[in-house]
Amino acid sequence: MLNNFVISLEAVLPMFILMGVGMLVKRYRLLGAEEVRHLNHMVFVVFFPVMMFRNLYGSDIKEALDGKLIAFGVAAVLIEYLITLLVVLRVEKEPKSRGAMIQAIYRSNFVIMGIPIAVNMFGHGNLAVTAMMVSVIVPIYNILAVTTLEVFRGGKPDPVNILRKLATNPLILGAAAGIIAVLGEIKLPSVLETVVSDMSAVAMPMALVILGASFNITSIERCRKNLVICVIARLIVVPAAGLGAAAFFGFRGIAFVTLIAIFASPTAVSSFTMAETMESDSELAGNCVVFSSAFACFTMFFWIFLYKNLGMF
Template sequence: MLTTFNALLPVILVIASGHVIARTGLIGPDQWRGIERLAYYLLFPAVLFQIIAKLDFATLPTAALSATLVCAILTLSVLVLAFRPVLQRVWGIPGYRFTSIFQGTVRWNAFVALAIADSLLGEQGVAIIAVGMAVMIPLLNVLSILVLSRYAHAEPPTLAKTLKDLGTNPFILSIAAGLAVNAAGLPIPGPLDDTLTIIGSAALPVGIMCVGAGLDLASLRRPGPALTSGTFIRLLVMPLVGAFYASVFGITGPALTAVIISLAVPAASNSYLMAKLMGGDAKLMAEILTLQTLVAVGTIPLMVYFLGGG
């Protein structure tokens, strides 16, 4: 467990540095939004394209890995949806607040997962997480849109709008392009490969600094059932479900560690934007993201140690 924590510590410190820089005003809110867009539209897509294009899928348990992640996500989605009437009846949590609990449970922060996998497992870990992203990102976007459309007070998006959102997602586009190049057996020209390496080298530090900049510690006044359930189902239950399916599909070694990392990291920061745009509870979503990030400092090493062979 000490090895995992030591690998996680640099990630924590970079997140903390982003938070300090944001709170001191050295970089303003508008500038942070620009940095986030840079990471989202260029830096991480460059990493994903390069990794997927050059990846030897035969060396990874791609099918078993995909099945494990999909089954874990769908299982937790069903369980949380089944729990919704209890949340409303016992604690008075309405539908629009429930959508933040749902997003907080099923979505994941790929920036943090990639950083931890790189620190703990190296290039192989990043490659495994990239394969997981190819499976999880489209599925999680569709599930989140459907739940927000059903339970938030927003106009449901049309099928065309949903397909457009998925088809213009830079992560999905870069993964698809990488898969096309990989399948065609095309090499990446040397100068382009070097360019992608330079661009991609900024992705992980910039991405996780943005996570720190988005933390709102002042929002954590008195945690209620909505906040705590949205936090701990994700950080404790999701990795357990993932470990179960990993055993079913025979996932072991670094792939198992990467699965647990993927399912133990906090939810995606763009969950807040989706909640705000589609009528969910954006304030609760921000609180969940903040508390998850703080608590994950302790839970990720535990989950990787006990479930991921760390």
């Protein structure tokens, strides 16, 4: 059990130390808010696509295309969304707050805080399955987020615009390039392989530091009840249901750790940006990101430790 404790701690502690570095960067004003925003954008459009490509490049595509895992992941996310929608409609009457709550509960920080866990536990060379799931789950997250926020602000979703954004999403483009390279048996020159490897290695540490630097706690008095509901649902209820179902259906190893990344990660950082852009309750959305990320230090450790002891990976 002590060994499992150490393994679980090593899986989550580096992430939160890097986030702490980001908070110190902000505290001592080494980066301003505008600089953090630009760096975050650079990581998303430059380093993340390269990381996605790197995780699929040279992998066994048959292993990465785990049909059972993909089907379970998609079904679980959709069921999670529908249950969240029904619950939020009962507990909250304000449309803008409804949209923010729904997004905060169903949409996890899968890429930024989920992938590092898989890396820490299985290494960079075993992430093809996780990368493939990112290319499947992220579009679903985005479609549901845009549709939800548009509906709750009284608008009508534009399918063409949603599809256009999905087609130009850097994560999707990076994954697509990796799949093409594998299927086409494309071999990069060694110099380019080194560049790709180095850029991929930079992506997650930089993203976590920027995440810490972007935290901004606003007043919680107005939204305290909804904030508590969202954080408990995101970090306890969703993982308990999702991971319990995953264990029941027999997922093990990297597949199970990938599902931990999907279901146990805190609220996605992008949910705040979208809430602000689409006239939702951005104050609630921002606080959900900050507080779920803070408490995830303990809850993610708990879920990893629990299922490690149960022999799931």
